[in-house]
Amino acid sequence: MFFSVIIPTYNRRPILAKALLALENQNWEAQYEVIVVDDGSTDDTLAWLTAHRPQLSHVTWVQQHHQGPAAARNLGVAQAQGDTIVFIDSDLVVTPVFLRSHGEKLQAAYAKLGHQKCFTYGRVVNTANFEEPTSEPFKITDRSRAFFATGNVAIAKSWLELAGGFDADFQFYGWEDLELGVRLKSMGLILIPCPSAVGYHWHPPFELKHIPSLIDKEIQRAKMGVLFYQKHPTWEVRLMIQMTWLHRVLWAVLSLGGQLNEHTLAPLMQRLIDRGQSQWAWEISRIFLNQYNVRAVYAAYQEWRLASQR
Template structure:
């Protein structure tokens, strides 16, 4: 029998968190299942939007939820706190902007059991499907798109794993204080322990984000800068070609995004009129894909700048 602890870190996401938690309360679990029960461990990372007060006031609506709080310290510390406070033997990580379907837990349980039977051990974890959507009113209506495919080994948007493997690997590295890479870095350590990924497309989660707008561009550029710096930290911990590919620190990525951006000529300023034109015609997803040209170029430049800085500090 398995007892699930669904760990949900959150920071200023109250509107979509409501949908996330309501979906988790509506799980359909078979009478013949191996699921003994489940809890939802919400870790509030210092929200300022009334999340904690709302959750406490609505506690009767969410009988599976246990709430924990910390000062704003980032998702790595929040997930670690969630694991430490969890009562389950199996952890499911999802983000607080993910809305799951009723068979979600059952699908992860079935996937884990099949994986264990095939491998003859529990040295595995399940990775569910994540479908991106801008539809706040009905997020689960979004169809799967080619851009939703992920080749990641371990990402915390929708993953289930035996708790003891997380503890053996050492949980999340809290040195990753900026945006990005803390989950994939843990994934490298899990892979080194020999854990196998079991894809579980039946465990579907719909990742909501607001439609792309011009106002988001400064934040997105800042995230790419942070992701570049954290990517270098990732590479310093695991200096392999595989990690270089993940963080875009290769000549191929410099050539690709340098060429597509015309050496940086196609940037947030020069592409703004085209993006505005697409948004007026209700094409936010296409506008975002075009914006990725300069966002990825910013990321590649940030990676190399952070790497040069780290090399300078190491030699001084």
């Protein structure tokens, strides 16, 4: 089994450095490569990669103009020499047994099933600890119900090629991996959980100054969610993208009709941040962030319907 680890990145040099050094420290004797696809970064990502080439014996890199993660992953797959693709994000730091865990679980599944129509899905732990990201414990909020998400997944390259790869129409934040997952599921692929393949997803500690960019991200995600629904107009997708009356009622109630928002909740969130409880502040922010998302989903949906009627 020859792994090709594909990592799209955009302006994440500090945490990317940790991610790549962790991948150089793998307890895996088989052949593997790491392909970084720089999606038009404007920081010093490429300069850092060039300067640290001697420390990155498994790493190669390619660059594209900023087109989003879907196009970046497709480019990485096209460059891959391996028969098995591992997708991780550029802010994910893995443990030394990461590749071994995916490899052994895949081989065991192939032997048990008698075919290779499956993929492994590892565990992702969210952390704000930059110095020691792998020290973060697994939390209930880290559980994922996604069928196929590119934060930590290993799959035979042939299945990606048969599915047609990622849809490059998804140029903004969100849904390109789950959309591919819908197609993979329709092809009969089976998800094999691989909890021992752990990746620690780093994000900076939550601060109030992050709120405008988080709101913008929710609006982007909503627009891509409606694109997802255009391609797969099913109830399952409506649930995924929160385009149901249940979600409208849920977040309207939880936000007290919008009265609990980024302004009214700011004093409480700041007190939690000051006490070193930024994770709780982040959880509270999800009340109004989800409300923004649901509103943006319906706005994008109405815009699409009006455009399609012209």
